[in-house]
Amino acid sequence: MSFSRTKTRTKSRIKSRIKTVLVINGPNMDRLGNREPGIYGTMTLDEINAEIKERADKLDIKVQFFQSNHEGDIVDKIGSAKTDGIIINPAAYTHTSIALSDALAAYDGEAVEVHLSNIFSREDFRSKSLTAPACRGAICGFGGKGYLLALEALGNLR
Numbered sequence: 001m002s003f004s005r006t007k008t009r010t011k012s013r014i015k016s017r018i019k020t021v022l023v024i025n026g027p028n029m030d031r032l033g034n035r036e037p038g039i040y041g042t043m044t045l046d047e048i049n050a051e052i053k054e055r056a057d058k059l060d061i062k063v064q065f066f067q068s069n070h071e072g073d074i075v076d077k078i079g080s081a082k083t084d085g086i087i088i089n090p091a092a093y094t095h096t097s098i099a100l101s102d103a104l105a106a107y108d109g110e111a112v113e114v115h116l117s118n119i120f121s122r123e124d125f126r127s128k129s130l131t132a133p134a135c136r137g138a139i140c141g142f143g144g145k146g147y148l149l150a151l152e153a154l155g156n157l158r
């Protein structure tokens with residue numbers, strides 16, 4: 001029907017304002033693959049990042065990747081980010097870092113927090129995120145696919 005064709009064309013012309021995304025992973029995320037595979041799975045961070053890049057290409061989003069085991073380096077990276085969006089897995093700093101929370105609050109773009117595991121179904125100390133309230137939203141419990149969901153979410157922002 002011509003009506004639905006017109007509608008589809010109109011919809012596809014509405015582009016997301018998020019064109020560039022920085023993906024940040026915190027401490028010990030460089031050890032994925034071997035790190036507690038029963039909880040975090042067997043994919044390495046490089047493999048996860050390759051999937052993110054593939055999805056980003058489809059969504060026409062440019063992605064950059066950063067991993068650090070050092071809180072201050074992550075603070076600096078957020079502070080100097082020029083991207084429209086950030087996807088961040090702050091790892092253990094999620095539960096401890098006011099510095100990261102402040103950096104995200106001051107970030108002039110859209111941030112999404114991601115966790116591979118469901119932080120609400122683990123030890124009590126993991127149920128509290130200091131960083132998620134400074135983000136637009138959070139996704140947890142879907143393994144590496146969570147980053148793809150976060151990318152889709154950012155790509156759908158108008």
Ligand code: DQA
Pocket residue numbers: 027028029089090091092093094114115116117118119126
């Ligand atoms: C994690 C959950 C955190 O509690 C933990 O400290 C991590 C990984 C996750 O992705 O499930 O390092 O962020």
